[in-house]
Amino acid sequence: TTKYNICLLPGDGIGPEIIAEGVKVLNAVGAKYDTEFACEESLIGGAAIDAAGEPLPQATLDAAKAADAVLLAAVGGPKWDTTDPNAPRPEQGLLGIRKGLGLYTNLRPVQIFDALAGASTLKPEVIAGVDLMIVRELTGGLYFGKRERFYDEEGAGTNGAKGQRAYDTLEYREYEIERIARQAFEAARKRRKKVTSVDKANVLETSRMWREIVHRIGETEYPDVEIEDLLVDNTAMQLINRPADFDVVVTENMFGDILSDEAAQITGSLGMLASASLGDGTALYEPSHGSAPDIAGKGIANPLAQILSVEMMLRYSFDMNDAADDIRRAVTNLLNDGWRTGDLKDATTPADKVVNCAGMGDLVVKYL
Amino acid sequence: TTKYNICLLPGDGIGPEIIAEGVKVLNAVGAKYDTEFACEESLIGGAAIDAAGEPLPQATLDAAKAADAVLLAAVGGPKWDTTDPNAPRPEQGLLGIRKGLGLYTNLRPVQIFDALAGASTLKPEVIAGVDLMIVRELTGGLYFGKRERFYDEEGAGTNGAKGQRAYDTLEYREYEIERIARQAFEAARKRRKKVTSVDKANVLETSRMWREIVHRIGETEYPDVEIEDLLVDNTAMQLINRPADFDVVVTENMFGDILSDEAAQITGSLGMLASASLGDGTALYEPSHGSAPDIAGKGIANPLAQILSVEMMLRYSFDMNDAADDIRRAVTNLLNDGWRTGDLKDATTPADKVVNCAGMGDLVVKYL
Ligand SMILES: CC(C)[C@H](C(=O)O)[C@@H](O)C(=O)O
Ligand SMILES: CC(C)[C@H](C(=O)O)[C@@H](O)C(=O)O
Numbered sequence: 001t002t003k004y005n006i007c008l009l010p011g012d013g014i015g016p017e018i019i020a021e022g023v024k025v026l027n028a029v030g031a032k033y034d035t036e037f038a039c040e041e042s043l044i045g046g047a048a049i050d051a052a053g054e055p056l057p058q059a060t061l062d063a064a065k066a067a068d069a070v071l072l073a074a075v076g077g078p079k080w081d082t083t084d085p086n087a088p089r090p091e092q093g094l095l096g097i098r099k100g101l102g103l104y105t106n107l108r109p110v111q112i113f114d115a116l117a118g119a120s121t122l123k124p125e126v127i128a129g130v131d132l133m134i135v136r137e138l139t140g141g142l143y144f145g146k147r148e149r150f151y152d153e154e155g156a157g158t159n160g161a162k163g164q165r166a167y168d169t170l171e172y173r174e175y176e177i178e179r180i181a182r183q184a185f186e187a188a189r190k191r192r193k194k195v196t197s198v199d200k201a202n203v204l205e206t207s208r209m210w211r212e213i214v215h216r217i218g219e220t221e222y223p224d225v226e227i228e229d230l231l232v233d234n235t236a237m238q239l240i241n242r243p244a245d246f247d248v249v250v251t252e253n254m255f256g257d258i259l260s261d262e263a264a265q266i267t268g269s270l271g272m273l274a275s276a277s278l279g280d281g282t283a284l285y286e287p288s289h290g291s292a293p294d295i296a297g298k299g300i301a302n303p304l305a306q307i308l309s310v311e312m313m314l315r316y317s318f319d320m321n322d323a324a325d326d327i328r329r330a331v332t333n334l335l336n337d338g339w340r341t342g343d344l345k346d347a348t349t350p351a352d353k354v355v356n357c358a359g360m361g362d363l364v365v366k367y368l
Numbered sequence: 369t370t371k372y373n374i375c376l377l378p379g380d381g382i383g384p385e386i387i388a389e390g391v392k393v394l395n396a397v398g399a400k401y402d403t404e405f406a407c408e409e410s411l412i413g414g415a416a417i418d419a420a421g422e423p424l425p426q427a428t429l430d431a432a433k434a435a436d437a438v439l440l441a442a443v444g445g446p447k448w449d450t451t452d453p454n455a456p457r458p459e460q461g462l463l464g465i466r467k468g469l470g471l472y473t474n475l476r477p478v479q480i481f482d483a484l485a486g487a488s489t490l491k492p493e494v495i496a497g498v499d500l501m502i503v504r505e506l507t508g509g510l511y512f513g514k515r516e517r518f519y520d521e522e523g524a525g526t527n528g529a530k531g532q533r534a535y536d537t538l539e540y541r542e543y544e545i546e547r548i549a550r551q552a553f554e555a556a557r558k559r560r561k562k563v564t565s566v567d568k569a570n571v572l573e574t575s576r577m578w579r580e581i582v583h584r585i586g587e588t589e590y591p592d593v594e595i596e597d598l599l600v601d602n603t604a605m606q607l608i609n610r611p612a613d614f615d616v617v618v619t620e621n622m623f624g625d626i627l628s629d630e631a632a633q634i635t636g637s638l639g640m641l642a643s644a645s646l647g648d649g650t651a652l653y654e655p656s657h658g659s660a661p662d663i664a665g666k667g668i669a670n671p672l673a674q675i676l677s678v679e680m681m682l683r684y685s686f687d688m689n690d691a692a693d694d695i696r697r698a699v700t701n702l703l704n705d706g707w708r709t710g711d712l713k714d715a716t717t718p719a720d721k722v723v724n725c726a727g728m729g730d731l732v733v734k735y736l
Binding site for chain 2: 076083085089091095121126142143145148152161163164165166167168170172173174175200201202203204206208211233234236237238240241254255259260262264265266268270
C-alpha cells in the first residue's frame with residue numbers, strides 16, 4: 001500500500017461540507033487503487049482568525065509543507081469583511097499559503113459538461129467545444145508588491161489637494177515570467193499546442209517585459225507551440241465572442257484573476273470548476289468558486305468542483321491518471337443520468353433527481 | 369447662429385473614413401438647429417508619429433484645448449507595435465490627450481439596439497433590457513503611475529536570480545476618487561439610481577481606500593442612490609450572468625478598461641458603442657472600438673459608433689438634447705428598416721441592404 005499525507009483546509013462557509021465529500025471520494029479511489037490517503041485538518045481563513053487570531057497560523061503552513069498535497073475548500077465571508085488595513089482578513093490565509101508554498105502556477109481548466117451546456121448564458125453554438133486552460137501567475141504582481149496608504153499633508157504633485165494617498169505595486173522579475181511561461185508551453189504541448197499570452201503591452205512596462213520573455217522562451221524552447229499575443233481588454237471580449245478558439249491562456253496574477261472567473265462563468269456552472277496551484281514543493285487543489293456564505297451549513301452545496309479538484313490532485317501530484325479518469329467519468333455519467341445539486345437543476349429536472357451535498361458525494365462514489 | 373469649434377482627430381486605420389461620416393452628420397444637425405460646427409483636423413497617434421515624430425504634437429494638444437469639443441476616431445496599428453520602451457507608440461497620443469485635457473471621467477454606455485439583439489453571443493433572454501453605463505476613471509492608476517525596467521545585478525530579494533525587473537505603480541489620491549464617484553452618482557440620478565462600485569478590496573490597498581471614499585461620497589451627498597460593492601473578478605462573471613441588472617458601474621482605470629470592453633462585447637455589436645471623456649475643460653468623444661487596420665482604406669467600416677459619439681457630444685458638451693435624440697432615432701429607425709454595414713449583416717440580410725461607410729453616413733442624414 002502506497003501512503004500519502006493530505007493536508008485538509010476546510011476554511012469557511014460551505015468549505016467543511018464540500019471538503020468532506022472530497023475526502024469521501026479520495027478514500028473510495030484509494031481503496032480501489034491500494035493507496036492510503038492519510039488526511040489531517042488544519043485551520044485557514046476566517047476559521048483560523050476566530051480560533052487563532054490569524055488567517056494562516058504557522059502550524060498550518062508547517063503542516064501544508066510537510067504534506068504530499070493540500071486540499072483546500074474556500075475562505076472568506078461577510079463576518080470578516082473590512083477595509084481596515086490592520087485587521088486580519090481570510091484572504092490573507094489564501095495568499096499566504098500560495099506564497100509560503102511557492103505556488104507560482106495556477107491552472108484553471110474550463111470545460112463544458114455536455115449535460116450542463118444549457119446552463120450557460122451563452123448560445124449553445126458559441127460554447128460548443130469550449131476546452132481551455134488558464135495558466136495564471138500566482139505569486140507575483142499587484143498581489144505581492146509593496147503597498148501603502150498615507151495622509152499627504154502637501155498634496156505634492158497633485159492640483160494641490162491634501163488628502164489620503166495609496167498605492168499598490170505591480171512588479172515582475174525575469175525568472176518569474178520565464179517559469180510561468182514554461183508551465184504554459186508544457187501544458188500546451190499536452191493539448192492543442194497553442195498559447196495565448198495576455199498582457200497590456202501598450203501601457204504597462206511589466207507587460208512589455210512579459211511579452212518579450214514569453215516569446216524568447218517559446219521561440220527557443222518550444223518552437224512547436226504557436227504563440228498569440230492578446231491585450232487584456234481584447235481578451236475579455238474574445239472570451240465571450242469565440243471561447244472555443246482558446247487553448248492555453250497565460251497571464252499575470254491580476255489579469256488571471258479576472259479572466260479566469262470570466263472564463264468560468266462562460267460555462268454557466270461555476271460549481272463544476274476546479275483548480276491546481278503548483279510550485280516546486282507541495283501542490284494545492286481547490287474549487288474555483290468561493291465560500292458561498294449564503295448557503296453555508298444547509299448541506300445543499302455542490303461538492304463537484306471540490307471532487308474535481310481531487311481529480312486534479314491525483315493527476316498532478318500522484319500521477320494516478322487512471323484514478324483521475326475514473327472520477328471524471330463518474331461525474332460525467334451521473335450528470336448524463338440527470339443527477340443534480342440545487343445550483344445545477346433547471347425547470348426540467350425532476351424533484352427526485354435533486355440531491356444534497358452528501359448525496360452528490362455518495363453518487364460519485366457509487367458511479368466510480 | 370451659434371458657432372462651435374470642433375477639433376477633429378482622425379488618427380489611424382479606419383479613423384479618417386469614419387470621422388468623415390461623423391462630420392457629415394454633425395453638419396446636417398447643425399443646419400437643422402441653426403448651429404455652425406467649425407471643424408479643424410489635427411494629428412494624433414501613428415499618423416502623428418509618421419508626420420511629426422511624436423504621437424501627440426504640442427500643436428494638437430493646443431488645438432484640442434482651444435476647441436469647444438474634440439471628436440476622435442481611433443489610433444494604433446501593427447505598423448507601430450513595439451516593446452521597445454523608448455520608441456513612440458500611437459497609444460501615447462491617446463493617453464497624452466486624456467491627461468493633457470484632464471479627462472478623468474470616461475462614460476461608456478452599453479445598450480442593445482433591438483434590431484441587432486441577435487448579434488450577441490449571449491442568449492436573447494439574458495441580454496434583453498441591458499442598459500448600463502460604465503464610469504471609468506481615466507487619468508490615474510496603473511496608466512499614469514511610475515514605471516521602470518532595469519537589470520538587477522544582485523537579484524536582491526529573489527531566490528538570488530539576477531535578471532530584468534520591471535514595475536508599474538497603481539496609485540490613487542483621495543480627490544481623484546471623490547470626483548469620479550460624484551460623476552457616477554450624478555449619472556445614476558439621471559438613470560435607475562444604482563451604482564455598482566468595482567474594486568479588489570480583498571487584496572489592494574488602493575481598492576480599500578476606493579471603497580471607503582465611494583461610500584462616504586454616496587452616503588453623505590447622494591443618499592437617494594443605492595451603492596453595491598462588487599469585486600472585479602465577480603463583476604467579470606456577473607456581466608455575463610445577469611448584465612441587465614447593472615445600472616451605473618464605477619471603477620478605476622485598468623479594471624474599467626477590461627470591464628468596459630467585456631460589457632461592450634455582450635451586445636455583440638462593437639461597431640455601435642460610443643464613449644465620452646469628460647474633465648473640467650474640453651471634452652472628447654470617440655467610438656469604443658479600435659482602428660481596425662485590417663479593413664482600413666476599403667471604405668467598408670461601420671461609422672455608427674463614431675456617429676453616436678457625435679450624439680454624446682451634442683448631449684454632454686452642447687446641451688443639444690433634441691439634436692442628440694434625432695441622431696439616436698435616425699440610427700434606430702434605419703436599423704429597424706434593415707440597413708446594415710458589413711460587420712452588422714447576418715445570413716438573413718438582403719445584399720441590397722448592405723451599405724458601405726459613406727452610404728451609412730448618408731442614410732443617417734436621410735433619416736434625421
Ligand atoms: C480570494 C481572493 C484573494 C482570490 C484571488 O484574488 O486570487 C480569489 O479570487 C481567487 O481567484 O482565488
Ligand atoms: C489604446 C489603449 C491605450 C486604450 C486604453 O487602454 O485605455 C483603449 O484600450 C481604450 O480603452 O480606450
